[in-house]
Amino acid sequence: MKTNTKKAVVSMVLVAGLGIGTASYLMRPAQNAMQLLSNKKSTSVPASGSSVAAGTAPPQTNTRRNTISAALATAAKKSGNQAAIASAKSANYNLSDGNYTGGREYAFYGYVRVEAVVQNGQLQDVRVLEHPNDNGTSRYINSIAMPYLVQEAVQANSASVSLISGATLSSEAFVKSLDSALRQAGA
Amino acid sequence: MSPATRNSAIADAPLFQPTELIMGMPITVAIPAAECTNPDENADLVFALFRSVDLQFSPYKTESEVSRIDRGELVPGDVSPQMQEVLRLSEDTKRLTNGFFDVWFNGRFDPSGLVKGWSILKAARLLDAQGIENYCIDAGGDIEIRGYEAPETPWKIGLRNPFDPVTIIRTLALTNRGIATSGTYIRGEHIYNPRNGEKANSIASITVVAPNVYEADRLATAAFAMGEAGVEFIASIPTCDAYMVDKSGTATYTPGFARYIAS
Numbered sequence: 153m154k155t156n157t158k159k160a161v162v163s164m165v166l167v168a169g170l171g172i173g174t175a176s177y178l179m180r181p182a183q184n185a186m187q188l189l190s191n192k193k194s195t196s197v198p199a200s201g202s203s204v205a206a207g208t209a210p211p212q213t214n215t216r217r218n219t220i221s222a223a224l225a226t227a228a229k230k231s232g233n234q235a236a237i238a239s240a241k242s243a244n245y246n247l248s249d250g251n252y253t254g255g256r257e258y259a260f261y262g263y264v265r266v267e268a269v270v271q272n273g274q275l276q277d278v279r280v281l282e283h284p285n286d287n288g289t290s291r292y293i294n295s296i297a298m299p300y301l302v303q304e305a306v307q308a309n310s311a312s313v314s315l316i317s318g319a320t321l322s323s324e325a326f327v328k329s330l331d332s333a334l335r336q337a338g339a
Numbered sequence: 340m341s342p343a344t345r346n347s348a349i350a351d352a353p354l355f356q357p358t359e360l361i362m363g364m365p366i367t368v369a370i371p372a373a374e375c376t377n378p379d380e381n382a383d384l385v386f387a388l389f390r391s392v393d394l395q396f397s398p399y400k401t402e403s404e405v406s407r408i409d410r411g412e413l414v415p416g417d418v419s420p421q422m423q424e425v426l427r428l429s430e431d432t433k434r435l436t437n438g439f440f441d442v443w444f445n446g447r448f449d450p451s452g453l454v455k456g457w458s459i460l461k462a463a464r465l466l467d468a469q470g471i472e473n474y475c476i477d478a479g480g481d482i483e484i485r486g487y488e489a490p491e492t493p494w495k496i497g498l499r500n501p502f503d504p505v506t507i508i509r510t511l512a513l514t515n516r517g518i519a520t521s522g523t524y525i526r527g528e529h530i531y532n533p534r535n536g537e538k539a540n541s542i543a544s545i546t547v548v549a550p551n552v553y554e555a556d557r558l559a560t561a562a563f564a565m566g567e568a569g570v571e572f573i574a575s576i577p578t579c580d581a582y583m584v585d586k587s588g589t590a591t592y593t594p595g596f597a598r599y600i601a602s
Contacts, residue, residue, distance in 0.1 A: 238505075257363075263399070264363075301570060302597065306588045308500060311510040311602045314354065314369055314488055318480045318499020319522030319544050 236327055240334060241275045247337035249273065253281065254329030264326050268333035275337075278330060354488070357382045361389040362397070362455075364479030368466075371488060374473050381469055385462040385476060392458040395421065398449045409448040425450050425457060428557075436561040436572075456519060456556025459483050463552070476552075481519040481559075483552040495601060501543035501584050508590070509582065512601040517552030520544050521563035522584075545569050545583040548599055554579065 247270040256265045269277035355378040358367040366389050368382040375381060397403045404422050407413045415426060429442040429450055442450040455478060462476050463483040473486030475494055488494045493514040497507030501522050511518070522544030545563050549555035558579055562569030570591050573581035580596040 301574065301591050302594060303589055303591045306500070306502070306508050306584055306590050308503070308506045309497070309508055309510055309602060311495065311497070311507070313495040313497035313507065313510055314356075315367065315475055315477045315482055315494070316480065316497040316499050316507060317482055317518045317520045317546055318497075318504065319501065319520050 237278050245339040246273050252333040252336040254333035257328040264329050266329045270337045359386050362393045367477040369475040371473050384465045388462045396454045432557050440561040452560040453557050456553040460551055460553040481552055481556050483517050484513045487514055498546055510602045511599040516548050517555040518548050519555035519559040520546040521559040541586050542566055543584045543586050545581055547573055547581045549579045
């Protein structure tokens with residue numbers, strides 16, 4: 153794997169004391185800027201999608217239903233909801249054109265509901281109409297100024313890992329809702 | 340057996356890594372094959388705990404304790420010991436986040452922003468009690484990481500690319516830490532969140548690494564809601580670090596986060 157030119161930049165967001173008594177507590181030990189600049193190796197990988205296994209729909213409609221659900225669930229479990237969508241898009245379900253709203257599916261944090269957009273018999277788009285929020289509100293708090301933060305451009309990384317940390321829609325609820333939308337479309 | 344041989348043998352051994360869908364999310368228990376002879380039983384302990392947490396704490400199950408508190412059927416003095424603990428931790432978190440994190444919002448009671456990390460940590464304590472020293476418990480991308488994947492080999496944890504969730508953007512080497520990511524679904528691949536019409540947040544995701552997953556989860560939740568100020572907020576907490584990705588594709592992280600980056 154080739155190592156790209158360093159893309160990391162160090163953003164020295166040095167903010168003078170804001171008159172808050174806790175400023176010294178907030179200050180972390182300054183790190184050597186050269187250290188921050190080093191070790192920013194980013195590896196390039198092929199564009200997304202190459203790792204997504206395309207699902208295929210069998211011709212028989214009576215068994216097709218379960219197979220589609222299973223294909224969506226398998227793809228979602230393996231690589232997330234995007235893989236489920238890629239699977240559904242690449243499969244030849246011969247759908248009826250239109251927009252279909254999926255079921256409202258329970259997830260612990262709330263409900264998930266998606267809309268499937270079908271054009272020319274193919275799934276073109278999946279829109280998330282509802283998803284659980286992170287209990288967040290849009291209330292704003294005053295920024296607590298910090299002296300040093302490091303910045304870099306986000307790049308894909310090809311290393312193998314055991315587990316992945318990330319925010320995802322609930323896969324199970326997502327797949328159920330997408331599945332019910334596709335069912336309305338004639339899948 | 341020389342240490343090198345032993346390391347090599349264990350590193351090549353498969354990881355026991357069952358997944359079940361509970362609470363609407365995939366729950367994975369990862370235990371190195373060399374760790375114990377009954378990984379199934381230990382994983383089942385974890386899954387059973389999550390099922391009971393779902394029944395008790397789901398705000399969407401009408402008979403859950405959370406729903407009963409929300410309807411005013413239970414007052415704080417009448418709740419279960421587990422709920423008392425959650426209520427106490429909620430108050431603590433509210434203080435820590437300057438009132439930003441609050442399980443009471445618009446008159447509704449919803450502690451789920453805290454319960455996920457709390458329940459992962461409780462599950463971890465179950466494995467600790469079984470003498471399991473090396474394991475990960477992953478609930479929907481929030482992970483408690485204990486010990487090592489193989490001798491002297493920290494667990495390798497990927498950070499999901501918020502713009503393309505089938506890829507990762509960083510690999511971390513972690514041991515005895517909790518990690519949690521809070522974020523919103525991004526337009527990539529034509530998925531979008533229509534609520535973003537309000538453009539309330541320029542953050543795609545923020546990942547917090549903390550001494551345990553309970554800390555990481557509650558802080559990631561609060562930090563995400565803070566927007567771009569969130570990474571600074573995490574930087575102000577000595578034991579925690581964060582990696583924030585904004586919607587332009589720029590990552591900003593606390594200096595201490597660099598020590599976790601493997602690639």
